[in-house]
Amino acid sequence: MNDRTENLLLALPGILLLGLAFFLPIAQMLLLSISGPEGPTLAHFVRFLSDPYYLNILWRTVRLSLLITVICALIGFPLAYIMTKVGPKLRLWLVVIVILPLMTSVVVRTFGWMVLLSRSGMIPEMLRDMGLVGRTFALMQTEAAIVIGMVQVLLPFMTLSILGVLTRIDGRLEEAARTMGCSFLQTIRTVVLPLALPGIVAGSLLCFTLSASSFVTPNLLGGTRIQVLAASIYKSVTATPDWPFAAAQAVILFVGILLVLVPYIKLTGAKHG
Template identity: 35%
Template structure:
């Protein structure tokens, strides 16, 4: 009995020894900076003297009571939700066909999906800014076909931000859905077909419910990354399409109002967390929320 306890204690110590470096890095380089930034969000700010030692909740009240800032909150969440929905619609057929491929073809298709990750996000966004500009490929093509008489305003709009976000986050959703598709037992599909279900009914009754965990995991990842994204909205949206991350940067780096920028940042974290929790509860309560064992 004592020997078993010693083995168990030794195993626990070995586990903690392996986790200790990661925990130290996580605490000192993530939790502590966030903690001090949270404290800063409750400090006052003076343009002449900087951050003061007085405590206040005015930074949060100012943001939540101003219709302009609330509009930015809605725009941030709306862009993130649109990006997530469009990414699911586009990624599912791609993930489905890749999961059905065999051998080298599957490897090549997976590499093709992952290839955009090898290019800097900044370069990809600037590529889209060239394509969507007034003299870009999209407008020139539409005008040459006679579909429009003058260039459309595509750049520095919410549409351009969503397009850039979908392009950047598309691989994450594909990989997440592929994981769920590859874990489906083929015998389940054959059983459905043997019982007389057609391809459409088999998909909606068997395949889609079993891939909901993958869709959920990909949705959480895409929504979290898009709601907090800074580079894509800054390049493709600019000052005309302000989101919360851009606003926090503007307050902290341009206006040097660190307390207000910190408050905006923590409100963004809170909104993203609440949205993800709500989405998770909706999925769990769904009758089609079938977990893969």
């Protein structure tokens, strides 16, 4: 038995598991999305792409996912950079603080935000007391509430992705830049940021894909008035129920995420492994 055959036999259980847990459900979803009373049809895709209501849901999903990803990067990069500059003990505690929310259910954290963002919650009341908003101001069932909740959920993924790259950067490169006359911000822009780009891209990929496919937090904080694509799929399955149309929406979401994954793999695969 040669090495190639032996490696294939060792990988066979994983390949079978991947096929049963991933490829088989995807194939069933694809078949369901084109099923019709009289045979295969693209009517479900045409219905989605020709209806302004569903196109608005798709655009809102993409727009909010991009906004959430950008905010996570703007917060996650400085936080990860600070974590690399503090002592080992403080860094450990900061990592624990970042990871700690992941140990709590997303549903529990979202209900906490519902309490804080409700009309009588602490955040709207604080803004009213400061005179920044009117008495009728509300955050619940708005896009802002979805962004706030999703940033809190996804920020650890961005921070830890960037932290893993920043810890491998030689500190002498920053010292050399400062010696050559660069200011702190110039050093960050010309040295640290380019070297941290793989971590930023990986964290952005995680945040975007998880945000685009998220259901619980957008549904609870946005309500029925502000729907994203995952909530629309759930509604098509439970309220109508229209399984082929729900499968078509799922395929559109799946293809949209692939359109983000493929360029990332092409751009970073050869360079960063």
